[in-house]
Amino acid sequence: MHSFGYRANALLTFAITILAIMCAMASVSDNFNSLSPTSEVQVWNINWFRKKPDGDDEVSLTLNISANLESLFTWNTKQVFVFLAAEYGTPKNALNQVSLWDGIIPSKEHAKFSFHTTNKYRFIDQGSNLRGKNFNLTLHWHVMPKTGKMFADKIVMSGYRMLEAYR
Amino acid sequence: MDWQGQKLAEHLMQLLLVCFAVVAFITGYMLGSFQMMMLIYAAGVVLTSLLTVPNWPFFNRQALKWLDPSEAEKHPKPQPAISGPKKKTAKK
Numbered sequence: 340m341h342s343f344g345y346r347a348n349a350l351l352t353f354a355i356t357i358l359a360i361m362c363a364m365a366s367v368s369d370n371f372n373s374l375s376p377t378s379e380v381q382v383w384n385i386n387w388f389r390k391k392p393d394g395d396d397e398v399s400l401t402l403n404i405s406a407n408l409e410s411l412f413t414w415n416t417k418q419v420f421v422f423l424a425a426e427y428g429t430p431k432n433a434l435n436q437v438s439l440w441d442g443i444i445p446s447k448e449h450a451k452f453s454f455h456t457t458n459k460y461r462f463i464d465q466g467s468n469l470r471g472k473n474f475n476l477t478l479h480w481h482v483m484p485k486t487g488k489m490f491a492d493k494i495v496m497s498g499y500r501m502l503e504a505y506r
Numbered sequence: 507m508d509w510q511g512q513k514l515a516e517h518l519m520q521l522l523l524v525c526f527a528v529v530a531f532i533t534g535y536m537l538g539s540f541q542m543m544m545l546i547y548a549a550g551v552v553l554t555s556l557l558t559v560p561n562w563p564f565f566n567r568q569a570l571k572w573l574d575p576s577e578a579e580k581h582p583k584p585q586p587a588i589s590g591p592k593k594k595t596a597k598k
Contacts, residue, residue: 340512346559350519354551357527361547364531365540414538485540 365415366487372413378406378478378494380423383455388469388506396469398462398501404440404478405453411482412447419444420481425462426495427474436477437462472501511565519558526550 340346386399404423411419422441428434439458444450479493507515526547534543 340507340516343559343561346515346519347555349516350523350551350555350559353520354523354554357523358547361527361531361543365534365543368535414535414540 362486366484369413369415369482369484369487369490373410374492375410376406376408376480376492376494378404378408378496380404380476380478380496382476382499385502385506386457388502388504390467390505391463394467396464396467398469399457400439400462401455401457402440402476403453403455406451406478408444408450408480409447411480412450415484415486417483417485418446419450420483422479424477424479425474425499426477427468427472429464429466429468431466431468435465437464439476469501470505471503473497474499474501507561507565508568508570510568515558515565519554522554522557523550526554 381403384401530546
């Protein structure tokens with residue numbers, strides 16, 4: 340502590356170490372958040388369902404997505420990344436997950452939503468397995484923190500069935 | 507700074523930073539505002555650096571005790587050997 344530079348260095352080092360500890364504590368505090376997200380997805384319309392020239396099935400859907408993800412937000416949340424995936428099994432793949440829509444929720448005010456949309460990304464199968472297929476629509480989310488650990492979870496909604504024939 | 511002043515500066519710096527960190531964290535958590543925590547802590551770091559880093563007079567209250575000049579004369583500085591055999595004499 341005998342010189343200006345020595346004291347300045349000691350102060351800054353200690354201050355930054357304490358800052359790191361505060362950020363770790365903020366991340367730990369996220370574990371005490373009780374989560375109660377809800378969501379509901381309806382297939383409003385199947386716009387078309389075809390077999391592509393290369394042999395793969397493709398379907399275009401209009402979806403009604405509504406969800407309430409407000410409980411996911413804490414003081415340490417930067418944003419929530421959410422996406423909707425269609426999940427089903429085929430003889431070739433035990434599990435297929437096709438992302439149909441995603442979005443970024445920047446704050447708690449935007450976390451309760453309900454809207455119609457066609458699928459943002461194409462729903463293409465690896466093969467020709469979609470006719471009459473039962474599939475789940477799963478809403479996944481990633482809670483991205485300001486500092487620390489990211490939490491990810493999902494809600495599985497089942498009971499959807501594709502058309503029996505191409506349209 | 508004198509010795510006591512250095513000790514005071516170090517302890518004051520550590521205490522102030524920890525206190526500001528605790529206050530900042532609790533305030534931020536209660537308000538649900540990460541930004542508030544950062545602002546309070548940043549203000550605390552600036553305040554602490556203004557208080558403990560510069561050489562304020564109150565850090566220099568107990569002056570260092572230097573040796574008396576007469577005591578120093580009793581123990582003259584050893585002269586370097588100019589010529590002759592190199593003989594190391596133990597001189598204080």
